[in-house]
Amino acid sequence: MAVDDELAMAAQLLLRDRFVLREEDPEGFFLVRRHERALREFFREKLGWTLLMNMRFYKLEKVPAAGAAYLGIEVLQGPEDYALLACTLAFLEEQDVDGQFLLSRLLEVLPGLYPADAPLAISWESYAWRRALIRVMKYLEAERLIRVVDDESEGFLSAGLSGGAPAGEALYEVTVLSRYFLRLFARNLRSYHDVMLLGETGEEGLDVRRRVYRQLLLAPVFYRTAATEEEFSYLRHQHREIDAKCQQWFGLSLELYDDAAMLVCEEPPSLFAELYPSARRGLHDIMLQFAAAWRARGDAAAHRDATRTELVALLTRLREAHGENWTKEYREMAPEALFSALLPELVNWGMAEEREDGLYRLLPALWRLAGGYEEKGEAS
Structure with missing residues (x-):
C-alpha cells in the first residue's frame, strides 16, 4: 500500500500522543478519521495494537513488547x-x-x-x-x-x-x-499467570514480527541478547522491508548492527518531541562530549565496566576543559550531582546500565553520536 504524507502524519500523530482529541486538535482528529481503516490495519498487522475510536477522540493502544524503566x-x-x-x-x-x-x-x-x-x-x-x-x-x-x-x-x-x-x-x-486511560486487556487480568503475556492484545498473541516493531518504535535502542536472538534473526532477514515501512510511515531509518538496532532520523520530524540529541539540549551536549571522551580511551577500555569514581572523574575533566560552554545549570553543579543528573538520561536512552555489583556498563548506543567543541567554543 502506498503511504502518502497525510497517512504518514496521521500514523506519527497516533504514535506520539496518548489521545488525539477532537476538541483540542480537530485537524489531527479528522486526519486520523480520513485514514482510519488503513491505520487500523497497519497497526494491527505489524504491531498487534488496537486503534480505539470515540466521537471525542482516537487512541492507539501502544503496548510495549517488554517493560522498561523509560x-x-x-x-x-x-x-x-x-x-x-x-x-x-x-x-x-x-x-x-x-x-x-x-x-x-x-x-x-x-x-x-x-x-x-x-x-x-x-x-x-x-x-x-x-x-x-x-x-x-x-x-x-x-x-x-x-x-x-x-x-x-x-x-x-x-x-x-x-x-x-x-x-x-x-x-x-x-x-x-x-x-480509556488504562488499556484494554484480551481477557480477565486474574487469568494471566505470566506477566509476559500481558503484552498480548488478542487471540493471535505476540509473534516475533510484532515484538520487533514494538521494540523499534517504543525503545531508543533494541539490543541483541540471549533472549532476543529470535528477534535479531528476523531483523537480519527482514531488515529491508522493515526499513522501508518505517521510512514510509514514520520518516525513520533502521540501523542494524551486530548487537543493536535502532530507528534514527536524519531530519528531525516535527511530530516527534523526544529526540536525541535535542530533547534536553544542555544535558545532551554533555552526553555527546562524554561519549567522545570515553570512546577515546580505546575499544578495550571503552567497553569494560566502570566505577562511579571513574565516571565522575571524567565529568570533572570535561567540565574543567569545556565547562565555560555549558549551560549555567550544569556548569555550576558539583561533579557528583552532575553524574546523578546524567545517569538517568543515559539509562533512559539505552546508553548505560547500572549493574547489581555497583558498576556501570556503557552501551553501544552511546557511541552512535559523539561531539566536542571547536576552538571558538562552538559545538561540533
Whole structure:
C-alpha cells in the first residue's frame, strides 16, 4: 500500500500522543478519521495494537513488547505513587462522566481501595502520602482525565486533616478519558499467570514480527541478547522491508548492527518531541562530549565496566576543559550531582546500565553520536 504524507502524519500523530482529541486538535482528529481503516490495519498487522475510536477522540493502544524503566511516568516517584494512581483510577470508574467529586470524598475511599498487604498503609497524617496524592492528581489533570473546578488542595498538602476533613478542599470533574486511560486487556487480568503475556492484545498473541516493531518504535535502542536472538534473526532477514515501512510511515531509518538496532532520523520530524540529541539540549551536549571522551580511551577500555569514581572523574575533566560552554545549570553543579543528573538520561536512552555489583556498563548506543567543541567554543 502506498503511504502518502497525510497517512504518514496521521500514523506519527497516533504514535506520539496518548489521545488525539477532537476538541483540542480537530485537524489531527479528522486526519486520523480520513485514514482510519488503513491505520487500523497497519497497526494491527505489524504491531498487534488496537486503534480505539470515540466521537471525542482516537487512541492507539501502544503496548510495549517488554517493560522498561523509560516507559514509567516521570512525575511519579515510587511504588506508592503508582498504587495511588491505580486506586484513584478505580475510584474514577465509579463516577459519572462529567460528574464532580470532592477531594475529601477521595480521601475517604482510597484507604479501602489500597492493597491491604502493601508494606506501607495510607496515612494522610504523613506529608509524604499527601505529596504523593497531589502528584497523582496533578498528573491526572495534565492527562485530562479530570478537570479542576476549584482547588485549595495546598491547604491539605501543608496541614493535612483538620477535624477529620482536609484543611484545604478541592472539587474535580471526571472526563470521558478516565474510562480509556488504562488499556484494554484480551481477557480477565486474574487469568494471566505470566506477566509476559500481558503484552498480548488478542487471540493471535505476540509473534516475533510484532515484538520487533514494538521494540523499534517504543525503545531508543533494541539490543541483541540471549533472549532476543529470535528477534535479531528476523531483523537480519527482514531488515529491508522493515526499513522501508518505517521510512514510509514514520520518516525513520533502521540501523542494524551486530548487537543493536535502532530507528534514527536524519531530519528531525516535527511530530516527534523526544529526540536525541535535542530533547534536553544542555544535558545532551554533555552526553555527546562524554561519549567522545570515553570512546577515546580505546575499544578495550571503552567497553569494560566502570566505577562511579571513574565516571565522575571524567565529568570533572570535561567540565574543567569545556565547562565555560555549558549551560549555567550544569556548569555550576558539583561533579557528583552532575553524574546523578546524567545517569538517568543515559539509562533512559539505552546508553548505560547500572549493574547489581555497583558498576556501570556503557552501551553501544552511546557511541552512535559523539561531539566536542571547536576552538571558538562552538559545538561540533
